[in-house]
Amino acid sequence: MxxxxxxxxxxxxxxxxxxxxxxxxxxxxxxxxxxxxxxxxxxxxxxxxxxxxxxxxxxxxxxxxxxxxxxxxxxxxxxxxxxxxxxxxxxxxxxxxxxxxxxxxxxxxxxxxxxxxxxxxxxxxxxxxxxxxxxxxxxxxxxxxxxxxxxxxxxxxxxxxxxxxxxxxxxxxxxxxxxxxxxxxxxxxxxxxxxxxxxxxxxxxxxxxxxxxxxxYREIFKFAASSFIGFITDYGVYSLLAYLTTGLGAPGIPISNISARAVSAAVNFTINRKLVFKSEVSPVKAAAQYFTLAACILAGNTLLLSYLVNDLGANRYLAKLLTEVTFFSVSWIVQKFVIFRKKRPADGKTGVRTE
CATH class of the missing domain: 3.90.550.10 (Spore Coat Polysaccharide Biosynthesis Protein SpsA; Chain A)
Incomplete structure (x- = not known):
């Protein structure tokens, strides 16, 4: 042996x-x-x-x-x-x-x-x-x-x-x-x-x-940086729309949040796919999975945000920060190990071709 x-x-x-x-x-x-x-x-x-x-x-x-x-x-x-x-x-x-x-x-x-x-x-x-x-x-x-x-x-x-x-x-x-x-x-x-x-x-x-x-920790830092860029985009658009829709009352919160997330999700997906996870997964498949995840997170995010602002009377800007932090880890885990996961080959042994 x-x-x-x-x-x-x-x-x-x-x-x-x-x-x-x-x-x-x-x-x-x-x-x-x-x-x-x-x-x-x-x-x-x-x-x-x-x-x-x-x-x-x-x-x-x-x-x-x-x-x-x-x-x-x-x-x-x-x-x-x-x-x-x-x-x-x-x-x-x-x-x-x-x-x-x-x-x-x-x-x-x-x-x-x-x-x-x-x-x-x-x-x-x-x-x-x-x-x-x-x-x-x-x-x-x-x-x-x-x-x-x-x-x-x-x-x-x-x-x-x-x-x-x-x-x-x-x-x-x-x-x-x-x-x-x-x-x-x-x-x-x-x-x-x-x-x-x-x-x-x-x-x-x-x-x-x-x-x-x-x-x-570099890969985790890269994801955090990507998320931060997405967050800045999301928060900036949200803040602008939240100000513009103040007169609408309660509906203004979900309208602002959903619109902002649509813009930031496109930015975040592109950065994560090309720079953070360097995925070779089909962009169409990855996009479908990513935006499904984004929709689920958005739903949870919006419900929590609306509850904090409309029911508990929390400051709408601080409430937005809290909800983003809450869903950060969920997004990281699903993207890394589901959406952009490197598949094992059919032989089930390794993830690289033997020359």
């Missing part, structure tokens, strides 16, 4: 050679990708090379690209591989846990197996906060629970390699994108509890909180 251990490494510590040795002794064939660490780290990689296949990027290209480089190598050099495990290079993942997740991947072929840590005790504040935020964002975005969205210990069978190579992202955002795409393409995920190991308070991590967090 061929078990491959893929380790992306950027400026690794002295523990890397020992990690590869232990993996080798445990029956893994380690593959290490030096992601442009530089000459100062050659001694570490040379020692690791006694036990592993060593690939090198001339310059730093990011964790996502390093993983893709390793996966492409594995697909070519180990066509008979049974299972692949990815591990971080900083010693946070034990060989025992690598064996456990690889065993689960063999039992659950076609699924992505995640080695999930326990965040209750002894976790550095930065890691706890980062994982808490990404767990919440992921759940709001997909409706699915993942207890450790940032784990680098993952296992899968080779049939997932084409899918993993097709996922966008070159740096830390890649691993979050994989989870988002698994949900979008209906690829099952399994969780296996693992040890929570942090060495020196996770000081070896190269994760830049501000820069890399932006990359991780």
């Amino acid at each position: 061929q078990k491959i251990a893929l380790i992306p490494a950027y400026e690794p510590g002295e523990e890397l050679p020992e990690i590869t040795r232990r993996l080798c002794v445990s029956g893994f064939l380690p593959v290490v990708v030096d992601d442009g660490s530089g000459e100062a780290y050659l001694p570490v990689f040379c020692r690791a090379g006694f036990y592993a296949s060593l690939l090198t990027h001339e310059k730093n290209r990011g964790k996502g690209r390093a993983l893709k480089t390793g996966l492409s190598f594995i697909r070519e050099e180990y066509p008979d591989a049974d299972v692949i495990v990815t591990l971080d290079a900083d010693g946070q993942h034990s060989v025992e846990d690598a064996l456990r997740v690889s065993g689960e991947a063999l039992r659950s072929r076609g699924a992505l197996v995640l080695g999930c840590r326990n965040f209750e005790n002894g976790v550095p504040a930065r890691s706890f906060l980062g994982n808490s935020i990404t767990r919440l964002v992921y759940r709001l975005s997909t409706g699915r629970r993942v207890s450790d969205t940032q784990t680098g210990l993952r296992a899968f069978t080779p049939d997932l390699i084409p899918f993993l190579l097709s996922v966008e992202g070159e740096r830390y955002e890649y691993e979050m994108n994989v989870l988002l795409e698994c949900s979008r393409r209906e690829i099952p995920m399994k969780e296996v509890p693992i040890q929570t190991i942090y060495l020196d308070g996770n000081s070896a991590s190269h994760f830049n909180t501000l820069r890399d967090s932006f990359r991780v």
